[in-house]
Amino acid sequence: MARLSAVFLSLAASIIASAALSATPVPPGNRHAEQPEIPFGSSSRTSALKTTFEKKYQKVYRLLQTDAKLRGKITDAARQYGISPMHIVGAIVGEHTYNVDAYDRLQTYYVKAVSYLGSNFSFSFDGEDVDDFIKRSEFSVCNGLSDSYDLWTCREEVWDGLFRGQQVGGKAFPNNRFSAVFFQPFYAGQTFGIGQLNPLTALQMSDTVNRISGLPQLDHRDPQEVYRTIMDPDLTLPYVAATLRKSIDAYNAFAGFDISANPGITATLYNVGNPVERARALRRENAERVANGEEPRLPEENYYGWLVNDRLAELQALF
Structure with missing residues (x-):
């Protein structure tokens, strides 16, 4: 079985590599000169906490800067899924700048993860x-x-x-x-952990993570274990990496674009979700544009991905 899995992964990698050869590379950097509008909900949550986006960014940046173990875990997860660590960093930075504050210490995420095992809730x-x-x-x-x-x-x-x-x-x-x-029994819109995954995304990526990282498959009938997984950095980072890899592969296969050199685009897709559907929609749009004599439209970053590309040099310096 292990040999068959290795053969399957090798074949899948070859198919992806072949697709990448024919895909149009999306260059690094932002397509928008200025940051796209930030949604009201994100702004109001930040104001209610009497903080700013810049302060939240600096807080998650300090966590990455001061925790070498976290950087090592990010690098290891990225290597497993064949992506740059900057894709994972971009997702983490975007979530903790525009969603919730980062905890000051990685250990807090582990403590929170264990606490969910004893909680009584259901999906x-x-x-x-x-x-x-x-x-x-x-x-x-x-x-x-x-x-x-x-x-x-x-x-x-x-x-x-x-x-x-x-x-x-x-x-x-x-x-x-x-x-x-x-899938969010405490309040709608709730996400958790260093990657701020929602439980449905974790359930979607369960087979991929089981196959590549060897982690146990998740079961929707065991919500406590799902929540523990998305809170525990050792368990959730492979899910973050798998989700980002899915976006890269989807845009390769369905939209004809190689987005692997643009963490702002993958961060955008991490934020908005449904990469396969969005890739197919972009392919349809570009088919119409070409039929009308127009240039195809490149994938574009939203406000969340724009920040990642804007700060990419200083984030890369950490690794």
Whole structure:
């Protein structure tokens, strides 16, 4: 089995490398001269904490600067997934600048991770556990999918198409993301850990991380273990790296762009999610542009990725 896995990974790497040869490289740096508008929610959260984006950036920068072990873990995870450490750094910096403050010490993340094992919570909505929810007939279209990314992405699409903001079987469902409704039991929009992953993303990447890093597969029926995984830096960094690798591969395969030299783009995709869907949408847009005699549009950074590219030189200096 180990030999077959090695052969599979080698073949997958060859396919990705071949695709990269025909993909258009996206150059480093920002496409926008000025930072795109920062969403109101991010600004209001930061103001409520009586801080600024710059102070939050400096706080996470100091964590990276002073913790050699963290930098080593980032480098190791990046090597496993064949990406530059700057992609992981960009995701961490973006999340802790525009989402939540970083903790002052990496050890705090470990302490928080252990605390979730003893917590009593479930992945559910209005008394319906997600395990029962995904057994509804509407999800039967996903039953033939085995890879965790394909399976949970399919379930997310079913949610968006048939349940989100709808009344089904006499039950009203919120007009909100699948991850916010079922997978964030403390409050909607909640993410955790050094990589600020949400539990649904972790479930999507579970098979990839199991295959490449050898970590146990996650189970939606064990939410405590899912939360421990996304809080523990030793466990969550491979998930962060796998998520970023997925974006790079998706844009290679579906949009015809090699984004591996632009951490601002991968940080943007880490922020907004759904890289396969976005890559396909960009391919359709560019097909129309070419048909109309226009130049194809390169992938562009949002406010979050713009900061990463803007500060890239000083972040690279840490490694």
